[in-house]
Amino acid sequence: MTRAHPDAPDVVRSAYAQLAVTDLAASRWFWVDMLGFHVQYEDAGTLCLRGTDELTHHSLVLRRGDLAALDHIAYRVRTPEDVDKAEKFFTGLGRPVRRVQKGDGTPGVGDAVRVIDPLGFPVEFFHDIEHAERLIQRYDLRHGAEIARLDHFNICTPDIPAAYAHYKSLGFGCSETIEGDEHELYAAWMYRKQTVHDVAFTCGAGPRLHHLGVATHESHQVLRAADLFGSIRKEHHIERGPGRHGVSNAFYLYLRDPDGHRVEIYTSDYYTGDPDHETYRWNVHDDRRRDFWGNAVIESWYKEATPVLGLDGSPQLVSDAVLDESAAQVGADGLG
Ligand code: XXG
């Protein structure tokens, strides 16, 4: 495990994301009926959702808004004092910081701090959150793709080394990378919990949210999700997969929700908790890296992503990237 900056908060895991969606009923169909999330809280403008394994209030919040965007991603920290540490840490970096008292922020979440991080992303750090009824063995309530839990955030940023350095300062380890011949970084996967990642960086115009990764227990649930969308002629929601990733070895399917927010259904990655766990490095010309069977990645997957909001709710400006992994798809032999 990487050594964090001494003043950094102790991050436990990627905990929830809050998305602005333009039609809450359409989003409910997608996330609840089709993916199988459970509704923990609901009012006229908000849905708080969780997977079967999640013992905290939510891992996804959908808020009705005029612009489809990311409100924030949120990390849980180990103690209430770590919320104060986060406030000091990001203030010290000269970043915008706002304290959010219990009751003023997201339902179910206690005292929190929201920041715009050095990469331009809206990020919340919280410790206190309401607990929820255990649904692990409520097989009778399972439906759709039977999502078990949130697994990770994937974010687009033009400067992967800067993203890597920032998350390293927060104590994240790096499980895998995609690198060019001169070791220029195209992508990196970083973790606090003992899986392949809590956050990954995709090189591209940013800050933008690339996708949310949500986990099922088994690969048949990933296949079932694809079959469900096909059966009701909603196959246009399927963007990429099903397939086996090279990076992470996970089995995957990418879908786009009614607003175009991307979600990955993901299962069966591996343990990374040993203190001397080594980074596995893929070359960008290895066609197995993003799909272990060598299937091509569709262009929209590299290029399209969700805008992110500032602390005042206005869209963050985006900077273009220099490296373009989709252009590196064709190998030196001219074959894809
Ligand atoms: O979670 C992931 C991903 O970031 O969505 C993509 C694991 C692996 C990959 S990749 O496309 O690189 O195999």
Ligand code: FE2
């Ligand atoms: Fe992912």
Ligand code: CA
């Ligand atoms: Ca398609």
